[in-house]
Each structure stands twice: as C-alpha cells, then as structure tokens.
Amino acid sequence: MSVGYAAIQWSKPKRRYDLIVGLAIIAYIGTFMLVSKMLWTGASAISDEVLILRALGSCGFILLHIILCIGPLARFDPRWLPVLFNRRHLGVMTFFIALAHGVIAIGYYHGFGTINPLVSLLTSNTEFASVQAFPYQLLGVVALIVLFLLAATSHDFWNKNLSAATWKRLHMSVYGAYVLLVAHVALGALQNDRGLLGPIATVLGVCTVGVLHLLAAWRERNRDLSSPTSSVAGEEWIDVGTPAEIPDDRARTVCAPGGERIAIFKHNGRISAVTNVCAHQGGPLGEGAIIDGCITCPWHGWQYKPQDGCAPPPFQEKVATYRVRISAGRVQVNARALPPGTPTDPVSARSEAANV
C-alpha cells in the first residue's frame, strides 16, 4: 500500500528478514569455502576462483528453489507466510549472487585472452547440437538477464506502473529462468561431476518444486470444478453454504463459472464479497482475514474495506466487489463482478437465518 515511494520500505520485520537471509548466505558460502580449503590443500588445492564460482552458483540455485517453493508452501500452511511477505528481497539477493557468479565466471574463463571476454562468451562454444558439449554458459547468461529484469522491476513503483497484470506476467518468467538454470547446471557443472550427489540433489530440487506446484494446482482445480450455481432471470448466483459455515472475520472462496475466484467474508455478522485477487500482487485475499475492520491480504497485508473493496484512506487501491444475498438459509454470491470500489450492502447473516 503506497502513497509515496521510498527506495526500500524498510520495516523492522523486513530488516530482520534480510538479516536472516544474509546470515544464511554467509553461513553457506563461508562453510563451503572453509571446508573446501581444509580438504584440498597444497598441490591438489582447488583454485579460489573455482571455489567461489561453485559457492555462489550453488547458493543462488538453492535460494531460487526456496523462492519457488514458498508460494505453494504458504498455500498449504500459513506459517510460511512470514517467508513469503518479503520474497522480493530474497529475489533481489539471489540476483546479486547470480550476478557475482556470472561476472567472476566471465572474467575467469573468458578474460586474459586474445578477444573481448563477452565476444569469447558468445563465440567460443557454438555446439548447440551436442548434449555433451552444449554451450551451457549461454543458458546461464539468458537466465541472468531474466533475473536482472525481475530484480530491477521488483519495486512497487513497477507493480503499479506496468499494471499489476503485466507485472505478474513479467515475474512469472522466473519459471523460465529456473528451467534455463536447471539446464545450465545439468549441462555444465553436473557433466564435470564424478559423483552422484550433484545429479541426485538437482533431481530432488526439481521434483520438490514441481510436486509442490502440481499439488497446489491440483488442489485449486479440484475446488474449481464445481461450485453449484443457479441461474435466476439471467443472473447467475453461486452457492457459498450456510452463513455459519463462513468463519467470523474469515472467508470462504468460490469459483465463478468464468474461472475468477470470489472471497466471501463475514465480519460483525454481515457478509460481503470481493474478488480473491489482491490489487497488489494478486495474493489470495480469501486466505486472509479481517483485521481492524478491513480485509487483509495474507501476502503483504494490503487492506480493503469489505463493503466497497476500497483501501482505507490515504491509500487508493480498489478491488472488485460482488453482490451477496441469502436465499433459503444459504449464502449466494452473484457471479458478475462489480467495478472495483463499488459499494455493496453486506447482508446480515443473523437476520436472514431467522427467516428460514
């Protein structure tokens, strides 16, 4: 939620978050360097540059796995939400680690030679038809460019000015970068490896990311298949259940025939509905709660008033609202979204229940 911009909207939780991520990165790289230096000494020492490349590369790859797993994990268990809310800082740190890896690799392997390092990078291996000799470094370069675009546009300014939908689409390309990096690792470092640990760890990582996403998608799809609807006079009303089935200050979520999800909240015994998609980053409002009388997104805490979908002043964000009614003791929501910020009249759960 923004009225004016700051470089980084530091807050105490964000500082603490970044500190922990920083410590984790230092712990990883430090342990890796220390153990490597202790194990390979004298004539069989591994070059420092190679060690740093390995430490940074694997650290960035692990962080990317964490970034990709947080989304689905937080859907299964809200205790992961504190990791999710500042995921962008994690992403930017991952980019800087990847950048350091890329710059050192280009300098070390392509520098000190007869041609410009970047020309060497583009021309020294063109065996695109071979798995054995594939120019895996170029995959890393493309992934690094994608990560740069994501990091460079991670500020809320971009979210607002590229439009939330474009921003979301752009940031979904992290999956493209991930695929490229898996190929970068598989066709690069893993081909050097003699042990099975690298391949097993990579396969495990890819499976974890894949399975978590499939499970999350499967769970949502199962629910989307059939939310009972009834058409009355050309208007489609979706059944939500009895008022009692909606927990106080929480929501149930239904899926409209068009595919968009609607979150139906109960607050002070009154029921109202808004889109499930937060105007900020598309977070699932239906998994949030009503705090201080406002629907609060579980991702970053953006808030909207339940009766009109408007953020409390001075903020200006708005989300679409939906009409709600109670018919034969059951809550029904109209499938057609009202323009963002349209006031609705929350229905009273108690009085209608008495009508039945």
Next chain:
Amino acid sequence: MSEHLLPPPRDQAIYVNYLPMPVGIHRFLKFAVPAVLWIMCALAFVWARSQYSPGNAVWETGKPVEFMGVLGAAPYPVLFTPAKDGTITAVLLVEQGKFGTQKRAAALSGQLVRVSGWLLHREGRQILELEPEDRALVRITDAAITQAPTLRELGSVTVRGEIVDGKCYLGAMKPGAGKTHKECATLCIRGGIPPIVIAFSADGSTEYLLLQSESGEAIDPALHHLIADPVEIRGVKHQWLGVSGLGVLRVRAADVRRL
C-alpha cells in the same frame, strides 16, 4: 455440496508484517530460522566434500626461475634443457594470460637461450610462463646442450582422452579440464597456448601428447570445437629423442571424433 468449496483457512491467525506476530507463527519461526541456518551449513559441507581433486598441479607464483637450453619455436615454443639425470626435459613456454609466446620465440628458433619466468608443473610435465620483460628470453652462447633433439616418428596410434590447454591443466586453473573449462581451454588454444592430449590408457596411466597438425604446424582451427570433450584421436605419434614425459601427436582434424 459444501465439500466442493474451498474450506475456510486454518483456524490460525495470519501473519501481517506490520502487526505483532501471532504466537503460533512465532513459535514456528523460533524453530525454523535456526534450522534453515543449520541446513544451509550442512548443504555447504556436503557439497564441498563431494568435490573431486583437481590433480596435483602447481603454479609456482613466487620468485621467477631460470632455464637454459635450446629453443624449438614452432608451432608451440618449447625449451629443451638437460635434466640432472642426463635426460632432456621439454619445458613448454607461454606468455602471461591466455597467450602463446610464438612471436617472441620465432626470432630465436634453434638457438641457445636463457629463459626466466614462473613454472607450472604436473606429474613432471613443465610449462614456463615467461616474464613479460625482454630479458626473460635471451640468446646465450654456451649451454649444456647445443642442439634440439630430433623428433622421431613412432607410427600411427589411436588414443582416447581430452584435449586440454597446457597452461591451465598444468596448474594455472584447478581444475583446468572438463566441461566447465571448455570455453577457457578454447580461448587459450586459440591464443597460442600448446594443446595437449591427455590420453588415458586402460591400465589407468595417462600420457601427455603435444598436439600438432599432420604437417607439424599449429592444430587445424576445425579442431577447436572438440577441445575439452571426451574424444578419440587417430594420429601419428612422435617422440623427441632423449625426452621423456611429453610426446607429440600429429593429427588431421577429420581423425578426431567426440565420444
């Protein structure tokens, strides 16, 4: 009917970063944060341990050393210098960075010279990175040997192994072979660093063969795309009389294939 609907979220307070943290989440994080730090350390430890040795190769970067002997300039400069045991040692010569020293060596081909620089060595094979100054390669009038050993043809062989650049493999980079080093090795060899075939025998021993074209020139650029790949090479093996440890393999580009 209602089982088709999204169940209500768990009866658990949600986390909002600008509000006090719910007790359940706080308890979880008190366990999870140290766990993550320990897991990162454990991953780094396991991953660091799983690396393999890059081999015993050393780059003596301290004080420059001197050698005297006969210079063979083409196609890859090499200095023949007497060893203590009466045999002759072939010391390959390169410049700093990824450059061969062909230009400097050309004028002194076949002459007695004194060279100085930093030695890189692996399993007795040696390569000297010349100091950049002119005095690092000078003509002398007296040395323990006066003529380059003759190169004798040993016949046709087929070997399996990897084409590496001599400088990195002998100690400049560790590891200086394999897939992740492919681009660097290509750049080195393009720049005139001697290409060496590390030929692996069935009995586990390795042979170092300096690679040349069929006519004894620098290798055909058509071979560059096979550098650092596992390859099979058919070529004619040669040996400098009295020199052990480094042979010569002369090949046509068509006789090298990726395995």
Next chain:
Amino acid sequence: MQTLAELSLLALLAYTLVGVAFGIAFVLRGVSVIDPAASTAGLGFKLTILPGCAALWPLLLVKWLRPKRSLRAGP
C-alpha cells in the same frame, strides 16, 4: 560468427547507453509525470528504479509521452 557477436554486443551497448541516459532524465523529470506519487520520492527511490528504467526505456518513453497527448486532446 565473431562479427555477428561483436555487432550484437555493440547493439546491446548502444541500447544500454541510451537507456542509462534516458533513465537519468526519466527519474529526474518523467517519473512524476507518469506517477504523481513519485514526485515526492527521494534520491534512493530514483536510484532504485534507475536500472529498470534503463532496461525498459522504450516502454517508459511511450508512457511518458502519452499523458501529454491526452492532455492536448482533452477538453
């Protein structure tokens, strides 16, 4: 191959240089045209969005010019 690589890199360099020049102008002037909320933002914010401005400059150029046009066309 080498010529192609050199040309691509030159093109990238040109794009980046134009991007950086545009980006500096944009964060100083244009940003508050397309987003009034940015008019009070400090130097830190401007530096934070500069890399993105340099990378996405064609997009921002269009956005920067568009509101002026609509002002002229408006009542």
